[in-house]
Amino acid sequence: MTNSIAEIEETDVILITGSNTSEAHPIIGRMIKRAVDRRRAKLIVVDPRKIPMVSFANIWLRPRPGTDVAWINGLCHVILEEGLWDREFVAQRTEGFEEFRESVKEFTPEYVEQVCGIPAEDLRRAARLYARAPKAMIFYAMGITQHAHGTDNVKALANLVMLCGQVGREGTGLNPLRGQNNVQGACDMGALPNVLPGYQPVTDEEVLARFQAEWATGVRLSNKVGMPVTEMFPAVLEGRLRAMYIVGENPALSDANVSHVREALEALDFLVVQDIFFTETAAYADVVLPAASFAEKDGTFTNTERRVQRVRKAIDPPGRARADWEIFCRLAKAYSRELNKRSAVAAVANGLAARCKDRGYWDYADPSEIFDELAAVTPIYAGLSYKRVERGGIQWPCPSRHHPGTPYLHKDRFARGRGKFHALAFQGPAELPDEEYPFYLSTGRIRFHYHTGTMTRRCRGLDRLAPAERIQIHPQDAERLGIRTGDRVRVVSRRGEVEAEVLVSENPAPGMVFATFHFAEVPVNVLTNDALDPVSKIPELKVCAVRVEKVAA
Amino acid sequence: MTILMDGMRLNAREGQTILDVAREHDIRIPTLCYHEKLKPIGSCRMCIVEVEGSSTPVAACTTAVSDGMIVRTHTPDLVELRRETLKLIFLKHPMNCAACEINGNCQLQDLAHEYDINHTDLHTYNIRPVEPEPGPYATPLIQYHPRRCILCGRCVQACVEITEVGAINFKGRGALARIAPVERMGSIKPECVSCGECMAVCPVNALTEALGKKRGKAWETRKVKTTCTYCGCGCQLELNAVGETVTAVTPVDGGVNRGALCSKGRFGYDFINHHERLKTPLIRENGTWREANWDEALDFVAKRLVDIRSESGPDAIGALASARCTNEENYLFQKFIRGVIGTNNVDHCARL
Numbered sequence: 001m002t003n004s005i006a007e008i009e010e011t012d013v014i015l016i017t018g019s020n021t022s023e024a025h026p027i028i029g030r031m032i033k034r035a036v037d038r039r040r041a042k043l044i045v046v047d048p049r050k051i052p053m054v055s056f057a058n059i060w061l062r063p064r065p066g067t068d069v070a071w072i073n074g075l076c077h078v079i080l081e082e083g084l085w086d087r088e089f090v091a092q093r094t095e096g097f098e099e100f101r102e103s104v105k106e107f108t109p110e111y112v113e114q115v116c117g118i119p120a121e122d123l124r125r126a127a128r129l130y131a132r133a134p135k136a137m138i139f140y141a142m143g144i145t146q147h148a149h150g151t152d153n154v155k156a157l158a159n160l161v162m163l164c165g166q167v168g169r170e171g172t173g174l175n176p177l178r179g180q181n182n183v184q185g186a187c188d189m190g191a192l193p194n195v196l197p198g199y200q201p202v203t204d205e206e207v208l209a210r211f212q213a214e215w216a217t218g219v220r221l222s223n224k225v226g227m228p229v230t231e232m233f234p235a236v237l238e239g240r241l242r243a244m245y246i247v248g249e250n251p252a253l254s255d256a257n258v259s260h261v262r263e264a265l266e267a268l269d270f271l272v273v274q275d276i277f278f279t280e281t282a283a284y285a286d287v288v289l290p291a292a293s294f295a296e297k298d299g300t301f302t303n304t305e306r307r308v309q310r311v312r313k314a315i316d317p318p319g320r321a322r323a324d325w326e327i328f329c330r331l332a333k334a335y336s337r338e339l340n341k342r343s344a345v346a347a348v349a350n351g352l353a354a355r356c357k358d359r360g361y362w363d364y365a366d367p368s369e370i371f372d373e374l375a376a377v378t379p380i381y382a383g384l385s386y387k388r389v390e391r392g393g394i395q396w397p398c399p400s401r402h403h404p405g406t407p408y409l410h411k412d413r414f415a416r417g418r419g420k421f422h423a424l425a426f427q428g429p430a431e432l433p434d435e436e437y438p439f440y441l442s443t444g445r446i447r448f449h450y451h452t453g454t455m456t457r458r459c460r461g462l463d464r465l466a467p468a469e470r471i472q473i474h475p476q477d478a479e480r481l482g483i484r485t486g487d488r489v490r491v492v493s494r495r496g497e498v499e500a501e502v503l504v505s506e507n508p509a510p511g512m513v514f515a516t517f518h519f520a521e522v523p524v525n526v527l528t529n530d531a532l533d534p535v536s537k538i539p540e541l542k543v544c545a546v547r548v549e550k551v552a553a
Numbered sequence: 554m555t556i557l558m559d560g561m562r563l564n565a566r567e568g569q570t571i572l573d574v575a576r577e578h579d580i581r582i583p584t585l586c587y588h589e590k591l592k593p594i595g596s597c598r599m600c601i602v603e604v605e606g607s608s609t610p611v612a613a614c615t616t617a618v619s620d621g622m623i624v625r626t627h628t629p630d631l632v633e634l635r636r637e638t639l640k641l642i643f644l645k646h647p648m649n650c651a652a653c654e655i656n657g658n659c660q661l662q663d664l665a666h667e668y669d670i671n672h673t674d675l676h677t678y679n680i681r682p683v684e685p686e687p688g689p690y691a692t693p694l695i696q697y698h699p700r701r702c703i704l705c706g707r708c709v710q711a712c713v714e715i716t717e718v719g720a721i722n723f724k725g726r727g728a729l730a731r732i733a734p735v736e737r738m739g740s741i742k743p744e745c746v747s748c749g750e751c752m753a754v755c756p757v758n759a760l761t762e763a764l765g766k767k768r769g770k771a772w773e774t775r776k777v778k779t780t781c782t783y784c785g786c787g788c789q790l791e792l793n794a795v796g797e798t799v800t801a802v803t804p805v806d807g808g809v810n811r812g813a814l815c816s817k818g819r820f821g822y823d824f825i826n827h828h829e830r831l832k833t834p835l836i837r838e839n840g841t842w843r844e845a846n847w848d849e850a851l852d853f854v855a856k857r858l859v860d861i862r863s864e865s866g867p868d869a870i871g872a873l874a875s876a877r878c879t880n881e882e883n884y885l886f887q888k889f890i891r892g893v894i895g896t897n898n899v900d901h902c903a904r905l
Binding site for chain 2: 005006022024025026027028030033034037055145146177178179180181182183184185186187188189190191192193194196197202211215217219220221222224225226227228229230232235236240241242243244245246247248249251254255269270272275276277278285286287288289290291293294295296297299300301302303304305307308309310311312313314315316318319320321322323324325327328329330331332334335336337338339342367370371373374392393447448449450451454455456458459460461462464465536537538539541
């Protein structure tokens with residue numbers, strides 16, 4: 001998030017798109033509801049589904065799935081046409097404006113209505129409400145990013161935000177709601193193929209040299225950008241990737257076109273899975289390592305507003321299970337022993353210097369020592385320590401010991417200097433409904449479960465509230481197909497099929513079905529499309545084409 | 554402005570209640586329905602005080618101060634009235650405190666002590682308590698204990714003020730009054746979201762986890778403040794542990810969530826002590842799994858990684874870190890993959 005969660009209490013207009021906030025981020029959802037209810041903040045929801053937040057909204061726009069660039073450009077079009085843009089901000093803080101202005105000319109409300117199905121007048125109202133707000137916040141989540149053109153969607157929103165000068169101040173900004181406790185931290189720590197900790201590019205020789213000296217493992221750091229997860233599985237099937245080490249993830253259930261992923265897991269020469277349960281992915285492993293849960297270790301998580309907060313150990317891990325950090329340290333030592341065993345010849349063949357010996361190598365008394373090391377090499381964390389984040393946490397960037405942290409970004413300048421407008425053309429989803437597969441399928445989450453259900457399916461209460469998948473379909477479609485709530489349906493895409501119970505609901509738009517990926521019994525990701533965004537390599541989990549068939553009782 | 558409370562001249566501000574001023578100056582007025590996170594409810598009558606000029610006592614939590622107000626918080630009359638109020642509560646509320654998890658950590662129990670309520674008191678009324686009928690609650694995750702309930706209304710208020718839902722309300726009158734799910738509010742049916750805010754504010758343990766583990770007594774429970782493991786909001790909460798078992802999640806003040814929690818944060822802890830947790834390293838041999846110790850398992854992993862790296866180069870190895878793990882762990886893991894294996898093939902599920 002560019003801004004902070006608490007700023008919801010100060011903003012005037014909130015625009016939510018591609019986030020089922022009250023289900024996936026219930027506490028943030030409540031704060032938004034309260035802002036609307038108590039302070040009369042205005043709420044715009046843009047979502048193909050009639051999500052619960054819609055009942056609190058002043059304006060609800062219902063675009064066809066996968067048409068986001070069109071309606072966002074449409075908003076910009078109206079704002080420019082009616083002269084509602086922030087001339088001062090655009091002149092002083094941005095570049096590429098003229099080209100951008102040209103690019104949104106064709107996105108008239110009438111054209112947008114054709115493409116997205118949003119009534120032209122509603123689009124105009126929403127544009128005025130957002131642009132005229134003294135302070136406006138945009139919240140988005142995977143409904144914006146999980147598209148074959150997800151990067152374009154985000155850039156389009158960034159255009160909108162800059163056009164109206166709704167960034168760099170309190171109560172404004174472009175705010176992605178991150179779905180997992182520490183997805184922000186994992187990115188910050190360089191668990192990404194192109195950047196080292198603190199988003200320092202692996203292709204930057206100066207950066208590499210610094211890490212080389214700091215880590216001193218004796219191995220030459222690679223300056224070649226690695227593979228993102230969505231490219232790893234195809235690479236396995238092409239024989240380019242032979243071994244994988246998977247920590248606390250369940251791609252056999254969570255990834256798009258999961259049959260393909262399972263084929264790849266099967267084909268690996270060697271697979272290590274480190275987790276707290278024997279997941280669907282663990283079934284493919286050669287070695288399974290038992291890890292500790294969040295209750296059994298010390299450390300830090302970084303939340304969606306960049307706040308680094310403490311995690312504290314309450315109990316010991318069960319049996320021989322160990323905290324992941326302990327496992328990594330022991331593994332590094334085992335690896336070094338193995339190399340030493342193989343004589344100098346092998347060590348040289350591996351490009352390893354004598355440095356890689358067991359003296360003080362990968363020894364940390366506790367996670368605070370690891371934190372001090374990572375803070376030293378991660379400029380945005382440089383001023384942080386356990387002592388400093390002990391009470392309430394601190395939001396990065398925090399470059400020095402006396403820096404108070406940064407509640408909102410881009411105050412006087414953007415990271416790159418001036419904010420760049422992007423001229424964007426509208427491109428539809430990779431797969432559209434047709435005669436054979438007439439429905440859109442969109443996937444997402446429900447309040448009571450989390451991701452592939454590894455944890456929440458094992459919580460009695462939560463599993464009682466939502467014990468099984470219920471695929472949602474609009475009443476009009478249900479009637480046409482002769483389906484009622486509780487019937488079983490088969491949902492078929494070009495990639496696979498699943499069977500589940502149906503819930504007739506006004507939540508999905510007509511012509512659309514919705515399913516979650518929480519239930520191993522109904523692995524909905526056998527249906528989804530693994531078409532990737534060319535930049536972020538995100539799969540298009542939010543749109544694919546399916547057909548729905550009633551299953552005879 | 555200044556007011557005179559129990560003979561002391563105290564500074565007060567416009568908009569403050571008598572209770573606010575008293576608390577600011579460490580004058581204790583007993584309360585039951587009052588909760589810091591909620592607007593004053595004014596239902597329990599424990600905080601009654603005498604205000605000069607008023608013929609009847611007033612509730613300190615709902616009465617605004619005015620300049621020159623003269624307030625008395627502890628007169629013999631007030632004490633007697635509070636005792637009567639407590640006696641009425643204990644006509645219904647069971648006195649078998651030993652069987653209650655919050656024994657020793659209960660506001661009502663403390664007040665009973667302070668005002669010296671005992672069984673003999675209750676006989677003076679010669680009334681047999683009506684046994685309230687058990688009925689459904691708004692969510693199967695919470696059990697409602699009608700006899701314990703003192704009808705203070707905190708839960709009802711929390712559902713509206715904290716959760717923004719309004720799924721529960723009072724039902725019935727007099728001795729039969731209880732808390733029950735709201736059937737309909739105008740044209741809409743408020744839907745309980747099972748967040749448990751009602752349970753969190755209940756002062757007398759009348760709302761308990763229906764499916765939870767047996768909660769420990771206050772004195773045997775360790776409370777450890779930590780960060781929630783579910784979504785990216787980063788709510789602060791307290792794990793309650795008895796021995797090596799997590800028995801409950803309770804709220805803490807402050808944090809981005811300001812003490813509020815959702816259904817997963819509050820009720821999603823069973824997995825921690827679940828019997829299916831992995832407890833030992835496993836190695837697959839000839840298609841079957843065998844338990845191994847750590848040295849064995851890690852030596853094997855190291856051997857295979859070294860093999861594959863020597864045969865096919867570091868880029869033949871790929872790694873997925875985890876958005877569920879800590880910063881420290883993600884840092885170490887990518888350091889291992891980059892600095893020891895020598896590849897940038899490290900990613901995690903940020904895209905899913």
